[in-house]
Amino acid sequence: MTEAKVNDRMEKIVSLCKRRGFIFQSSEIYGGINGFWDYGPLGAELKRNVKEYWWRAMTQMRDDVVGLEATIIMHPKIWEASGHTSTFSDPMVDCLLTKKRFRADQIEPQSGKVYSFSGAIDEAAIKAVEKFLEERDPKPRFAAAALVESLVLGSVPSYLAEQMRTEVQKYIDEATKGVVRSGFGPAFELKRTVSEAKQSKESYSVLLPPGKNPLSAYKVAKQFYQQRGVPYPNFLGEQVSEVANTTRYNPENGSLLTEPRQFNLMFKTYVGPVESEENVAYLRPETAQAIFAQFKNVLEVSRQKVPFGICQIGKAFRNEINPRNFTFRSREFEQMELEFFIKPDEVTQRTLGAPPPDADLSAPQPNWGWQEWHKYWVNERVKWYESIGLDRDSLDFYWQKKEELAHYAKATVDILYKFPFGAQELEGIAARGDFDLAQHQKFSGKSMEYFDEEAKVKYVPHVIEPSAGVDRLLLALICNAYHEEPVTDEKGNRETRVVLKFHPRIAPIKVAVFPLLKNRPELVAKALEVRERLRSEMAVYYDEAGAIGRRYRRQDEAGTPFGVTIDFETLGEQGPELKDTVTLRDRDTMEQRRVKIGELAPLLLEKIR
Ligand code: GAP
Numbered sequence: 001m002t003e004a005k006v007n008d009r010m011e012k013i014v015s016l017c018k019r020r021g022f023i024f025q026s027s028e029i030y031g032g033i034n035g036f037w038d039y040g041p042l043g044a045e046l047k048r049n050v051k052e053y054w055w056r057a058m059t060q061m062r063d064d065v066v067g068l069e070a071t072i073i074m075h076p077k078i079w080e081a082s083g084h085t086s087t088f089s090d091p092m093v094d095c096l097l098t099k100k101r102f103r104a105d106q107i108e109p110q111s112g113k114v115y116s117f118s119g120a121i122d123e124a125a126i127k128a129v130e131k132f133l134e135e136r137d138p139k140p141r142f143a144a145a146a147l148v149e150s151l152v153l154g155s156v157p158s159y160l161a162e163q164m165r166t167e168v169q170k171y172i173d174e175a176t177k178g179v180v181r182s183g184f185g186p187a188f189e190l191k192r193t194v195s196e197a198k199q200s201k202e203s204y205s206v207l208l209p210p211g212k213n214p215l216s217a218y219k220v221a222k223q224f225y226q227q228r229g230v231p232y233p234n235f236l237g238e239q240v241s242e243v244a245n246t247t248r249y250n251p252e253n254g255s256l257l258t259e260p261r262q263f264n265l266m267f268k269t270y271v272g273p274v275e276s277e278e279n280v281a282y283l284r285p286e287t288a289q290a291i292f293a294q295f296k297n298v299l300e301v302s303r304q305k306v307p308f309g310i311c312q313i314g315k316a317f318r319n320e321i322n323p324r325n326f327t328f329r330s331r332e333f334e335q336m337e338l339e340f341f342i343k344p345d346e347v348t349q350r351t352l353g354a355p356p357p358d359a360d361l362s363a364p365q366p367n368w369g370w371q372e373w374h375k376y377w378v379n380e381r382v383k384w385y386e387s388i389g390l391d392r393d394s395l396d397f398y399w400q401k402k403e404e405l406a407h408y409a410k411a412t413v414d415i416l417y418k419f420p421f422g423a424q425e426l427e428g429i430a431a432r433g434d435f436d437l438a439q440h441q442k443f444s445g446k447s448m449e450y451f452d453e454e455a456k457v458k459y460v461p462h463v464i465e466p467s468a469g470v471d472r473l474l475l476a477l478i479c480n481a482y483h484e485e486p487v488t489d490e491k492g493n494r495e496t497r498v499v500l501k502f503h504p505r506i507a508p509i510k511v512a513v514f515p516l517l518k519n520r521p522e523l524v525a526k527a528l529e530v531r532e533r534l535r536s537e538m539a540v541y542y543d544e545a546g547a548i549g550r551r552y553r554r555q556d557e558a559g560t561p562f563g564v565t566i567d568f569e570t571l572g573e574q575g576p577e578l579k580d581t582v583t584l585r586d587r588d589t590m591e592q593r594r595v596k597i598g599e600l601a602p603l604l605l606e607k608i609r
Contacts, residue, residue, distance in 0.1 A: 001420060009420045013482050014326055016498065020557050022046065022478065023327060035323030035331030037471070042558055045508030045539060047334075047474055050388070051313050053505060054336045054468070057384050058311045064364075065309040065338065066302045070290030072315055073271065073281050081443035082289050082436065084266060084282075092263040092321045096204065097224050097255035103321045104260040109245035112254075115217040116205040118237025120225035125197035126234050129160050132190050133167065157234055200228040203237075205256045207249035220255055265318045267331075283317035288465060291339045292436040295448060306450055306461050307364070307373070309340035313470070325421050327471045334470035340377065341461035343452065344434065345369040351455045370410060373464045374431045378413055381427060381466050385415070389503030394480055396423045408435030417476040426476055427468035434460040477502065481559055487590075490549050500559030501588050504608040509560040510538040511604055514551050516567040518544035527566040530582065530597055537601050538608060552585065561587045562604060569594070 001009070017023040021040030025032040039047050059065045079085045091104035204224050206217040218235075225233035248257055267283040270276070284290070291298075291310045298310050313336045323329050348354075352367035359365065361376045368376070378397075385395060396416040405412060410431040416423040437448040437460045449458045481500040489495055504510060511534060515527035524544060534540045541560065543551050548565060555563055563585035572579030581594045584603075595603060 006420045009482075010326065012484075012498075013420075013479060016482070016500075016557065017043070017326075017478065035320055035329075037327045037330060042508040043474070046477070046502070046506060046559075047470060049506040049508065050473060050477070051334075051336065051470060053388060054384070055311075055313060057387075058309075058336075058338055064304065064307065065311055065340070066298060066304060068291055068294060068298060068310050068312045069314065070287070070294060070312060072284050072317075073269070074284060074290060074293065076281050077443055078289050078293055078440075079266065079282055079285075081439040082292075083439070084285060084289075085264070088266060088285060089262040089264045090321055091260040093257040093260050095250040095253070095255050095257055097220060097227070097253060098250070100250065100252070101321050102250070102257070104247065104257075106322065107247040107257075108251060109247050110207060110209060110249060110251060111244040111246070112207050112209040112212075112242075113214075113217075114205050114207055114241050114243050114246075114249075115214070115221065116203065116237075116239045116241070117221055117225075117235040118203050119199065119201040120221075120228075120230050120233035120235050121199040122197040122230050123232035123234060125194045125199070126157070126160065128190055128193040128197075129164070133160075133163055157236060157238075198230045200225050200230050200233075202228060205249075207243070207246065207254040207256075209254070217254060220253055224255065263319075263321060265320065267317045267319050284315075285318050286316050286467070287312045287314045287335045287337045288339060288467065289436070291337070292440050292448075293444075295339075295341070295437060295440075296446070299450065306452065307340065307342045307368075309338050311336070311338040313337075325419070325424075325475075327475050328419070328421075328424065330471055333472075335467060336470055337465065337467045338377075339436075340373065340464045340466075341450075342368070342370060342373050342464060343455070344459050344462050347452065347455050347457055347459060370431045370433075370462055370464065374411055374413075374429065377464050377466050378415070378429050381415060381429060381468070385426075387503075388477065388506050389501075390417065390476060390480055394418055394476075395426075398425070406430075406432075408433050417472075417480075419476065419479055424472075426472050427466060429464070429466045432463045432465055434462050436463060437461060477506065490547075497553060497556055499556040499587060502559040502561070504561040507559050507561050507608075508539065509541045509555070509558055510608050511562040511564055512541045512543055512551070512555045512560045514542075514548060514563065514565045515544050516548060516565055522571055523566050523568075526570055530564060530566060530600070533597070534601055534604070537605060552590075556587055559587075561607070563587070564600065565592075570597075 020042055022043035024038045024040055026036035026038050027033045055067065059067050076085075092101055093104045093107070094101050204221060206220045208214060208217040221235060222233055225235075249255065250257055266285050269281055269283065270279045271281045272279050291312055295310070302308075314334065315332060316335045317332050320329050320331050323331055327333075348367050348369055354369060355365060355367050355372055359368070359372060361372055361379060364376060365372075382392065382395065386392060394417060396418060398414040398416055400409075400412040400414070410433055412428055412430040414425040415427045415429070417426045440446075441448040441460065448460050450461050451458050478500065481502045483499050483501055485497045485499060487495060487497045502508075513527050513531045513534070515523035517523055527542065527544070531540050531542045541555070541558075543554065545551070552563055565583040565585065567583060568574060569578035570580065570582050578594065580597050582597060582600065583592045584595045584600070585592045
């Protein structure tokens, strides 16, 4: 997709999200707050459905996974043990002109001409020097030249400095001949003007991409020096050079960036009334660590045996340097994480022998090692994505290279969704060894060991971690569902129908109920009765306003998979055989069929579960 098309599609999706109440900018009435998003009525339903379905699939439908709901703020030692305090950081650079912040490793390499300056001085100094150079009486001119040479030469552009040097040389020649004896008054005047002129000695440079007018580089540099207090900057020490594949410049305006600095992404706060170092706490940057910290408690109460898992859904916070792509990279988001604890390979192999290389990975076996479990969870997670409408073709996989892996990780695969702005991570599935539990054992002094009754041995379990982001998944589901289709309306006009083809399982509203006409009380009463019958089983929306075609379109945009219309046939006015039947419209095919009211609920339930 071309960049324009990507932008166009994303713009339409963002606009639909706002128009239909899926996603709003947080604090919009105050201009918004970057990296924070609110879910409106439809978004809240969609999110709830996705989380509930994940929870069901991960815990309720399995015997070997239990749930946890931990606090957001935890003991700060947790983050020391996990390594977040020391290493959870990104390299950050700031634009020297606009102060906009970027992640250094996300800047696309650029090539072009670099215009560099050693500083700038205000026009007032230039004017004074020029005036001095035009002075007719040679005495003050020569005297001044000698006096201000050291002062002025470093502060004026090179062509003026050159003229100054010539003047000074002339003065020296004349003085040697005994011609010049006085005339220092104007020299002091010039000295004062130059030294009082606003100037900046800060060096700066601007990247000019090929084909761009050099004036734009000067314009950027002018703004930079104006910000540093030089009202009418004249550049000093200008040089132009070619560069290739540099990441030192702001891709948006060519301005030089600061040197990269490491920036810890955890949000800090204080617990209690005193804002002191010992009261510092963090908003959790991932839900996973609470699972490790509660491993022993959960193990004791749940009567689980390794291999087993603990999962959690909850908020996570990261002070992202550059939130972007709508909700994709936010500062407050939700995660759905599973920590699945397994036996160390040496224990399994000693007791049961290693599984064959071509082992069937569809059903867990007692002799599986970390590689089998890792692949198993990748498959499970892909099946789950398929079950909510993200088919395999819409996904991609990225196996992290050895040099990209965290030092403790044995393997990590990212499941990517092909967003309009590129294939990007939805979920990471990592084999983390025993790193986390071992770290908490070390930092807390509490044992994290498990006694394996079968193997008759104690060990710190290893972990496979499928970790997904709820907000990213929602964005993927909305992008995936978004369709524009040409249709013909009731009057024969061609129009474009915007439809969100959500899987019925996760659709915010499952069925909309419409009386054909709102001014016919019998139709309205029957429609309300149908709504009441369905309401206890699923999310129902009742709509009586406007032409029926318009009402269908509204529900298409909301992603409602089914529409039920109560018409005169329902009332039995077209014959007794159609009495108490309704029209059931399918959102995707737009096909309509007649269904008995009594059969509606089981029929719909079958589709939405
Ligand atoms: N416990 C492992 C962990 O947190 P991660 O790859 O940093 O791993 C897991 O995060 C998932 O959380 C990501 O795949 C993504 O879906 C989601 N996520 C991470 N940072 C996010 C952000 N800034 N905004 C939205 N989702 C994010």
